[in-house]
Amino acid sequence: MKIMKNIKLSIFIFVIIITSFIGAGSTWAADPSVVKIDGYVTDQASLLRPEEKNELNSLLSDFDQKTSNQFLVVILPxxxxxxxxxxYSLKLAEASRAGKKGLDNGLLLLILKEDRKIRVEVGTGLEEKITDGRAGRVIREVIAPAFQEGKYFSGIKKALFTLINWVEPSYFPEGSEGARFQEENEPGFLFFFTLFILFIIISTYLSRLDRRRWYKRGFSQRTMRPVIYPSSRTRSNRSSGSSRSFGGGGFSGGGGGFRGGGASGGW
Amino acid sequence: MRKKTTLFIVLGILLLLVLGYASKYNSFITLEEEIDGKWAEVENNLQRRADLIPNLVATVKGYASHEEKVFTEIAEARSRLLGAQGVEDKVKASSEMETALGRLLMVVEQYPELKADQRFAELQDELAGTENRLSVARLRYNESVKSFNARIRRFPGNIVAGMMGLEKREYFQIKEEAREVPKVEF
Incomplete structure (x- = not known):
């Protein structure tokens, strides 16, 4: 009897200790106020015609498969x-999980039809390519002017072309519609590039001169050749698209992170 | 026989206590690391904002060179922010910076040509983006401080926390008026 009692007691204590140590960990509850995202393009304000929506959808889906960047468009009344x-846009972006985990290469273009407001939410990993200034520029110079004329589809499409070109300059094949939205090289870059080339030419010339002089004096030949590194571009998992799922629960991206980068504007 | 059972029970309880302590200990360490990481993100954004300011001021000066008072104020706030140490100091310096920035943006309102300047528009976007990132970082920092502070006070974590000498962490609180001023609107 006594043993039974002891065992009961020990079980009781065991349960108490275990439950008190486990405790309820606070987890991020899904926010019910966040709209359900059903694909690359979610249009709840009927701003786009079905075929327009499909066109954007297939563009973004292809872009995702080829480059793993997940760009989403969400249009709400x-x-x-x-x-x-x-x-709100951050909440939406987090709920959509756009972008690949670790690369954080998601982007959300949020359009509020009646509020006439636009937000470009940029994934943490894309912040260097799409700086806040650039995100603001795409809103001011591409989306807003088109929207003011009621050209919603073309505004969104051009904006996506521009954003895609910033992130993956080689995504659009030459001569295609999207390639026209490549920015010309910024003047600063061209200037420095020319300077760089000039510098190389001059330094090669000078080193040759030097060498000849040393040669005459009988010094051993020095090899001084400017090294030009082949331009290498880092590519993020070109072949494998990021994981995503569509069934039942709507769109769910690859788990990319956001921290509030991007810009807001209106039309 | 009875003695043995008691011994086993006591040993079992001790083992559980040790395991429980270890798991709490580890989770507190993880939480502390998380808080520090989130605070680092807040600091990054404060730094980013401080870095943007000279550019912004230079652009504004091009159009409104006689607004000396605002420029000195902002320069002072900036150097205080860069010199601040610790959470409390930084929070205070940051809200002063926000007030100064708010004044600068009010000055901007009086110069339509400045508002039309494309470079300025982009700088303003960068600033707005940084402000937004800062508020997100602040939110996330405060959230993890909240969960940390609650856990070190709840039973039985409080016992472990007491043994570890853990103390409540500070929130990044902002004054209401400071929150309203620096809003960058178009």
Whole structure:
């Protein structure tokens, strides 16, 4: 009897200790106020015609498969009451999990039809290619002017072309529609490039001169050749697209992270 | 026979206690690391903002060179922010910076040519983006501080936390008026 009692007691203590140590860990609950995203393009404001939506969808899906960057377009009639544009867009982006885990190469273009507001939410990994200034520029110079004329589809498409070209300059084949949205080299770059070439020419010339002089004096020949490194470009998993799933729960991206980069604007 | 059972029970409880302590200990260490990581992100953004300011001021000066007072104010706030040490100091310096920035942006309102300047528009986007990133970093930092502070006070974590000498972490609180001022609007 006594043993039975002891065993019961020890089980009781065991349970108490275990439960008290485990405790309920606080987890991020899914926010119910966040709209469900059903694909690369979600249009709840009927801003686009079905064939327009399909065209954007296949562009973004192909871009995802070839480069693993996940760009999403979400169009809503207006912001849910009590929400702030930036925080809401971040919530949406996080819920969509756009981008590949680790690379964080997701992007969300949020358009609020009645509020006439636009937000470009840039994944942490793309912040260097799409700086806040660039994100703002695409809103001011590409989307807003088109939207003011009621050209919603072309505004969104051109914006996506521009953004894609910033992230993967070689994605659009030469001569294709998207390639026209490649930015010309910034003047600063061209200037420095010319300087660099000039510098190489001059230094090669000088080193040759030097060598000849040394040669005459009987010094051993020095090899001084400017080294030009082949331009290497880092590519992020070109062959394998990022994981994503569509069934039942709508779109769910590869788990990319966001931290509030991007820009807001309106039209 | 009875003695043996008691011994086993005592040993079992001790083992559980040790295991429980170890798991709490580890989870506190992880949480502390998380808080430090999130604080680093806050600091990054403060630094980023401080780095943007000279450019911004230079651009504004091109159009509004006689607004000396605002420029000195912002330069002072910037150097205070860069010199600040520790959470409390940095939070204070950051809110001063925000007030100064708010004044600068109010000055900007009076110069339509400046607002039309494309370079300035981009700088303003960068600043707005940094502000937004800062507020996200602040939010995430505060969230992990909140969960840390709650866990070190709840039973039985409080016992372990007491033995580890852990103390409550500070929140990054902002004054209401400071939050309103620096909003960058178009």
């Amino acid at each position: 207006s912001l849910p009451p009590g929400e702030n544009l930036e925080l």
